Amino acid sequence: MNENNSTAVLLLSCPDRIGLISRISHFVFERGGNILDLDEHVDGDYFFVRVAWNMKNFSIPELEIAEAFQPLAKEFNAKWKINFTEKNLRLAVFVSKYDHCLQEILWRQRMGEFNIEIPLIISNHEDLKPLADQYGIPYFVFQITEENKFEQEKKEIALLKENKVDSIVLARYMQLLSLNFVDEYPNQIINIHHSFLPAFVGSHPYRQAYERGVKIIGATSHYVTRALDDGPIIEQDIIRVSHKDTVNDLVRKGRDLERLILARAIYFHAQHRILVHGKKTVIFE
Amino acid sequence: MNENNSTAVLLLSCPDRIGLISRISHFVFERGGNILDLDEHVDGDYFFVRVAWNMKNFSIPELEIAEAFQPLAKEFNAKWKINFTEKNLRLAVFVSKYDHCLQEILWRQRMGEFNIEIPLIISNHEDLKPLADQYGIPYFVFQITEENKFEQEKKEIALLKENKVDSIVLARYMQLLSLNFVDEYPNQIINIHHSFLPAFVGSHPYRQAYERGVKIIGATSHYVTRALDDGPIIEQDIIRVSHKDTVNDLVRKGRDLERLILARAIYFHAQHRILVHGKKTVIFE
């Protein structure tokens, strides 16, 4: 029997059928787990669920849960994963020269808002090393050119593996990752795009928004997929602008959006609140 | 076995203990019900749940479900109720002279946004009878004075009972209900107050907001309790104002808030998405 105070979090999706909640909750109940939070969603004929339970008094240890749950999951033909709040996700942050998103992440991390580890920061520039130093986090520079991209990414991936990194946050990282890199971390790379997607895809959204004369600008956090700015959306929000705002004002106002929305996306991801289904996300807030 | 396509909705709250979800979902499962939606919440040591399941193929008829569920509820020491989407709530709307909230309710009702019946409208003035007529809803006038209030409310209550009214919506009704009336419909009377409660309790919130120089005004929908503007809050929202806005502008802007927020509160209430616990609500959105 466990003595710890960890929480187990099951994320599961499968074709819908009768009895899913009953059987999953029974699995927890019969082993002595108290369900703290259960949220489910049915989209047409597909079923999604997040169940969190207290591991105190649970009759089997963390390491054996997956094996015990396996037969049920197989019967349901489910995609699933069980995480434990005791074991934080390990996130690497990729940056270039803008500091606002990194500032926000490091500050929130120190405030204890995320349950994550940040073993390293990777950049294609030296600029933000002093900020990383303030927080005592190793900072690695990999300069990227068209010629060396393949080689540099290979080294980055090796470094990430070595550091047992689970997920990657692109905190205004100004390089496109290769398809090869993206494939290494499916639904584990979180990007912040500085527009209200699908409006203004690409690299100059504030300029485009200014020229179109919109009355609202937005930002979008999404998982990175092979198609540019087209991955499953995690979070979006907007801020009002007016004819008085220059492109620089949009950039200034947009910075606040970018860092807050990216922080919310990391929060959901780190708490195992996101299921990806096709091109969309289910967020159990 | 049922052939209908109705959905059953259980709302239940009780002291938290292990196995609640497992046993409730098992109750549904073993009778052939497919859970469409389950949302739960634990607040300290109290448990709240909303479970919706399809009645098609359910092994016992609607009328026998309460009896079948009773033993479980008793063991859990629960407050609970099961509603069926086939049987709409019956709401009476109380109004005075302002038409915006009534317009909104009747229009949404006709659009099919609410699953409710509106068997009658009660007012202390004749003014909104033409609007009620447009929608073909009986309109009753009970003029209220200090002297006749007790007698008039008795007649109103009789009329409500006769019409099998479940809940009451105060759509900018400008009379205070007596404690006696309030006690007849605990957590079944929905009010809209034209401020961001608890700021600006009482009858001139826009005037007060103007004089305080706030930059935002709000509106609040809540259940009516014995204390003025102090009942459990269902929904709130706000709109920005500026130094350019006169009291009349606040009234104009506030009207939009009032009708939208009241509509959202009715929507949650009619879909059985609200549990009241002490002075607060749990809203399963």
Add this chain to the structure above:
Amino acid sequence: MNENNSTAVLLLSCPDRIGLISRISHFVFERGGNILDLDEHVDGDYFFVRVAWNMKNFSIPELEIAEAFQPLAKEFNAKWKINFTEKNLRLAVFVSKYDHCLQEILWRQRMGEFNIEIPLIISNHEDLKPLADQYGIPYFVFQITEENKFEQEKKEIALLKENKVDSIVLARYMQLLSLNFVDEYPNQIINIHHSFLPAFVGSHPYRQAYERGVKIIGATSHYVTRALDDGPIIEQDIIRVSHKDTVNDLVRKGRDLERLILARAIYFHAQHRILVHGKKTVIFE
């Protein structure tokens, strides 16, 4: 000298130069006008201004103001117009089958929120005639086919001219106007598009939004130009959605956006608060 209580509103734009405000305000001052509101904007080297003054005690009558102001405007090489609040804009509303935007406009009009006249409603369907009748507004049906479009629009334009219509509101009118029609009313046709432009141009934005998995939907009111959904944006706003929302939920939530945003656009337009410059608007809120 005028005895009336009307307000004059000058909207003017011209190349920026020194002394513009001084000379315009002096024009008002030396004729005895008290400026109630002045708002200006400089965008690079172009100047925009809205000046409202009280006509009481103004030394020349309304009819002579344009002539008196002409020399100044000519010197500034300005585009300009003076309106009087006494004389309401005359708006025709075009509708098809959806009633929510028309409801909203007619209700606000009766509440006195707009200073407009609505001499007629035009539709390609009979459906909303009863609503027009409730408000006592003439309702004309012009069925549109590919073959008769040119002829029908000619009749519509004749009817609009006959009724001295200044501007047109497309309140979810489901027909594209021909370029010929659009050219008759430059920057005088207000449309509501049910997406956050420039995202989701075209006729199925809610479906597209659902499929993309956005977390926010929007609506946009804009002036109609020759290019589809590409005219100067007047107002935009958004509402949050989640994975729980079906396409029908987006439609339902979107209706609230559409009618509120269209109403705000009409409000700005009717109060002569909008200047169009190229593809963008300056809104003097």
Add this chain to the structure above:
Amino acid sequence: MNENNSTAVLLLSCPDRIGLISRISHFVFERGGNILDLDEHVDGDYFFVRVAWNMKNFSIPELEIAEAFQPLAKEFNAKWKINFTEKNLRLAVFVSKYDHCLQEILWRQRMGEFNIEIPLIISNHEDLKPLADQYGIPYFVFQITEENKFEQEKKEIALLKENKVDSIVLARYMQLLSLNFVDEYPNQIINIHHSFLPAFVGSHPYRQAYERGVKIIGATSHYVTRALDDGPIIEQDIIRVSHKDTVNDLVRKGRDLERLILARAIYFHAQHRILVHGKKTVIFE
């Protein structure tokens, strides 16, 4: 004639009368100033204006403008002040132990978002000295007890005068300033209160909000006056909460509000966009 590129900003309020804008803009025009921005407001019979003009080519130097403008201001019986964008306001920041507001201010200051100087930070605790050090700003600690408050504040005021401080920002400073201190800086002390004033005055607003079961929490930035949390409101905003949020969640969500709203208030203040009139502010956005 001036060669510099500074902008002059006049803030003026006086009883309303005919010709104010004409005469003020003429004052600028006849000295060769190009008005960049003019915003005015009339509230009943009181007049408020903000005029910004380019000092390039202005015929008199900065130091002589006040004297030149004095006769006009006297005739209008006006309260007024002219600032120059070349000369930044000097703000002192007061803090206790929470770092989020100070972080936000220092980061935005370094990004160039504010046009201010921060010559010093004052605290009643040592905790935030390392943060001040990172930005190279002198940090002074004055421990406050009931007994020494009068003496310590005298020293603080002396230090502020010595550093030519114009305004003070209370960035979650947890001590009440004495009336004596407040009187030294009328409408120059900006506070952030962690509730939607006038709701939840005092020191535990998140606790109160939690217990009342509100669906929205807010924050308010205001000028400090002699009455607690009752000064003229500069800016307010809100964030949604739900039954799932604990008091700690309200604190976490509220932090984001507090720092963003305080930053907006400083932005308006530093750009000379605020006029105080009685208990209210006019904000020329």
